[in-house]
Amino acid sequence: MNNYFVILAAGKSKRFNKKIPKQFFNYQNKEIIDHSIEKSLNSKLFKNILIVTNNLKHLKKKKYPKSISIIKGGKERSDSSLKALKYLKRYKPKNVFIHDAARPNFSIKLLKNIAKNLKKNKAVVPIINSKDTIKYKTQNQIFNLNRNNLLLTQTPQAFRFKELYKVAKDHKDKVTDEATLFINKDFKIKFIPGEKSNNKITYIDDIKTPKTFYGIGFDIHKLVKNKKLYLGGVKIPFHSGLEGHSDGDVILHAIIDSILGAIRKKDIGTYFPNTKKFKNIRSAKMLKPIIFDLNKSDLIINNLDINLICQKPRVSKYRDKIIKSVSKLTGLNENQINLKGKTVEKLGLIGKEKAVACETIISITKYD
Ligand code: ZN
Numbered sequence: 165m166n167n168y169f170v171i172l173a174a175g176k177s178k179r180f181n182k183k184i185p186k187q188f189f190n191y192q193n194k195e196i197i198d199h200s201i202e203k204s205l206n207s208k209l210f211k212n213i214l215i216v217t218n219n220l221k222h223l224k225k226k227k228y229p230k231s232i233s234i235i236k237g238g239k240e241r242s243d244s245s246l247k248a249l250k251y252l253k254r255y256k257p258k259n260v261f262i263h264d265a266a267r268p269n270f271s272i273k274l275l276k277n278i279a280k281n282l283k284k285n286k287a288v289v290p291i292i293n294s295k296d297t298i299k300y301k302t303q304n305q306i307f308n309l310n311r312n313n314l315l316l317t318q319t320p321q322a323f324r325f326k327e328l329y330k331v332a333k334d335h336k337d338k339v340t341d342e343a344t345l346f347i348n349k350d351f352k353i354k355f356i357p358g359e360k361s362n363n364k365i366t367y368i369d370d371i372k373t374p375k376t377f378y379g380i381g382f383d384i385h386k387l388v389k390n391k392k393l394y395l396g397g398v399k400i401p402f403h404s405g406l407e408g409h410s411d412g413d414v415i416l417h418a419i420i421d422s423i424l425g426a427i428r429k430k431d432i433g434t435y436f437p438n439t440k441k442f443k444n445i446r447s448a449k450m451l452k453p454i455i456f457d458l459n460k461s462d463l464i465i466n467n468l469d470i471n472l473i474c475q476k477p478r479v480s481k482y483r484d485k486i487i488k489s490v491s492k493l494t495g496l497n498e499n500q501i502n503l504k505g506k507t508v509e510k511l512g513l514i515g516k517e518k519a520v521a522c523e524t525i526i527s528i529t530k531y532d
Contacts, residue, residue, distance in 0.1 A: 165210075171197065171215045197268075201213060215235070217237050243338075260323055261275075261322040278320060284354075288355075289317050289356070291318065292316050293315065328345070381524040383421065384520070387406060391412070392411070396489050398485050404517070409443060414472075417522070424454070452493070463528050467502070468490070468527075469502045487503055
C-alpha cells in the first residue's frame with residue numbers, strides 16, 4: 165500500500181460569498197474538509213493524507229492523526245497540486261489520489277473502486293454524464309453540444325505518481341483537474357462511473373439543508389342550542405352548535421394554532437381578536453390567509469394529525485367529508501391528513517355533550 169491522498173483546500177471560494185473559505189464551512193455537523201479526511205482515513209487505503217491549504221493556522225489548531233500532513237498551497241489549484249506532488253516525491257509514492265475538498269460526498273466504495281482499477285491502469289478518473297444540456301460559446305458563436313458525448317469528471321482522481329509528476333512539473337497553464345494533463349498528452353485514462361451525490365459545493369445554496377418544525381394546537385368550545393355545528397369546515401347535522409365569536413369550528417382553530425406554533429407566530433387570538441370585524445366569521449375564512457402566507461414563504465406542510473374529542477357526533481360517519489374539506493382548505497393531499505375520533509367515556513362536560521375539543525399536530529419544513 166504505497167498510496168497517498170492529496171486534499172486540495174487552498175481555494176478562496178470567490179463564488180461562495182462567505183468570509184471563511186467554503187472548505188471550512190459547516191456541513192452535516194462537521195467542516196466540509198473533514199468529510200474527505202475522515203473517509204480517506206477510514207478507507208485504510210493511504211499511507212499518508214496531505215492537505216494543501218492557505219489556512220494553515222486554522223487547520224493546525226485541529227488535532228488530526230499523525231498520518232495527516234499539512235502544507236501551504238499555491239495561488240491556483242494547479243499550483244497547489246504541483247506543490248503537493250513535489251512534497252510527496254521524497255516518499256517515493258507509487259500512486260497518488262488528488263481530491264478537491266469541496267466534494268465531501270464521495271463514498272469509500274468509490275475510493276476502493278478507484279484503487280482496484282489503478283492496479284491495471286496508470287490513471288483512474290470517475291465520470292458522470294451531464295444532466296444539463298450544454299452550449300459551447302466562442303467569441304461570435306454558440307454551438308450545441310451533444311449531451312451524450314459530454315463527460316463530467318469528478319475527484320478523487322488517481323494516478324501512477326511518476327507519470328503524473330512528469331506531466332505536472334512541465335505544465336505551465338492552469339488546469340482545473342489532473343485528468344486534463346493526461347488528456348493533453350494523449351495518455352490513457354481509465355474512466356469509471358462516478359457518483360451523482362459527489363457534487364462539488366460551489367455556492368452556499370449547495371449546502372442549505374431544509375429545517376423541519378412542529379406545532380401543536382388545542383381548542384374547546386361549548387355546545388349550545390340554536391347554532392349550526394361546523395367541524396373542519398363541514399356543516400354537520402346535530403342538536404347543537406359550537407358557541408364562539410366565530411362559527412366555533414374547533415378543528416380549524418386547532419389547525420390554525422398548530423401552524424402558527426410551527427412557524428413561531430404566536431396564536432389565533434393575535435390575528436383574529438374578539439372584535440366586531442370578526443363577529444360570526446366562518447373559520448375557513450380565518451384559515452385562508454394563514455395558508456396564503458405559508459405558501460408565500462417556502463414552507464411546506466408535511467402532515468397534519470387531528471384528534472377530535474367529543475362524545476357525539478360519531479367521527480367515523482364524517483371522517484371522509486372532514487378530511488376532504490381540510491384538504492381543500494389547506495392545499496394538503498388527503499393522505500397527508502389523519503383524523504381520529506376520541507370519545508371520553510361520557511365523562512365531564514364533553515361526555516355530557518356540552519362541549520367539543522380538538523387537538524392537532526403539524527409538521528412543516530422550511531426550504532430556503
Ligand atoms: Zn376556537
